[in-house]
Amino acid sequence: MFDNREQLIGVSVQGTIVSPEYPPLPATPYVIGADGRPQLLPSQGGIVYNVRVGDSAFGWLADLVQPGVSIRAGAETANQALNVLSCLGNEAIVVSGQATGARGTVIGKSGRFAEHVIVHFAPETLEQLAIEDKVLVRAYGRSLALTDYTDVQLKSISPQLLDALEVEPDTPGALTVPVAAEAPAFLVGAGSGLMHESGCIQIQTDHKDALAEHGLDELRLGDVVAVRDYDSRWGNGYLKDAVCVGVVVHGDSPRAGYGPGVTVIMASTNNRIRPTLRAERNIAELLGLGTAVEAPA
């Protein structure tokens, strides 16, 4: 399978480790669950010590937990570049503070209201990191395309991750993509109509039976998943027979319309992507990011 990786440039983008944030007074710090109950939970951001890519996406007492380290750039335009150009699987390097020189891996991008890039580091590096430390990403992969599959768009994916996905030729112009799970379009909530070259779409989890029926109640952070009848080529929206593939980047939420976030890495229409279910399709294994710790009971 041929692609255009020789034409891509590698370029630096950079962010700083963000603090968790809450709206200022007089706002309350609560998130309102789908049942109307206010809950006080850790928000997105910061250095998360005990949740790693490979862990369960469910069961954490947190709203949309982002495993590892969340970074953003100060200026809005620079943050857009950080979010758009960073690709899953790209190398990240700590360039200030006690952990200077430590290397990690981009594992996700969060959506509207956060706009973070999510980076995995080894546990010993997390111990040395501080909020506001600078992290540089060697962005490489934007504009990646498969030569013989022009109807399949690639986005936010590094050549390393593409190689690890074990994508196979199907009928002419179509690809088979091994995934851990498939979601139907009606379970996509927040993220429709929002950023598609960065950010994520959310698999909403308020209706537990529907979630279990589609085998989505055991998703792990880092799982490769497909969404059927969903068009992410030029935005995020419903389209019959369109299929997108993405990676689970953050955890569940009690809020209506929210749940594990999926950063899109492939998009197509007319069934040009054929998902096939296979166990252990998780970027922690695919990118060799170390052994996952146990999910909470």
Next chain:
Amino acid sequence: MLRINADSLVEVAVYGEVWPPSAARDPYKATSEGLAAVTLGMAGICFQNRVGDPAFGWEADHLEPGVSIRNQHDGAEHALHYLACIGNEAVVTSGASRGARGTVTGEHAHVLVDFPPASIELLAIGDRIQVKAYGTGLQLLDHPDVQLHKCSPRLLEALRLESLPDGRLQVPVVAEIPSQLMGSGAELMADYVDQDFMTGDRAEMARLGLDRLRLGDIVLVRDQDHTWGRGYYEGAVTIGLIIHGDSAWAGHGPGVLDLMSSRGPAIAGVPDADANIAWRLGLRDPAADDVRAPGAVSSYAGIEQV
């Protein structure tokens, strides 16, 4: 007659200014089919397009009918958004059209106000418009499982609601929108602006006839619980109001503003082609010359998916 708690509600003034359309230096965005398009259509004074007009077929994106207002102060702007209810009275309080009276018909990027056109010929961008906000906290006392959003008592009366013998609330609606079409706006709470239904699948629009909806139509959204946010929940029912026009962006389309929602089956829709606030609130006469009809056939009829 449905029992409501209108006597307990506080009526309070909120205000905004007629807000100008704005554009970026580079005004292009990608449509859902990957074409560059200019995406103007929001804000300003829409002299031609009012609630009651077709929601599709305009060379505009997210068309906001009537007069768009917002407040330049953040706190007052949120008060305008959260407290103004559909059907509330608005009055121009500055400029040459001072004293003209209109009606709140939507809440999107701006609060949308409809005026009789002759009364606002001299309305200017920047003129101040005040709304008598009345409806926050409104409840249907015999339907405790139905949560109301942005309904004024005047709107409730116009909707021609009925209590059914089985205890459900019956609501006349123009159309039903299936859950999987609900798009941009799921990330927001149900009391803040609207949620677009997604129109990128043109064949599906033609099949369902949704592209013949009008601005101001009352619609039912199935399997969506919009009591405390916006999400899928099997059996839930939400009633919405079409407040703005179609969009070419993926995940977008006409805006559905939440009016009522129930997590269980507490709401029943009944088909009614005339369930539109333009006529039901007496803002326009559907037989008048200036009311344009939607196309006789779907604008997407005959479109084959490639």
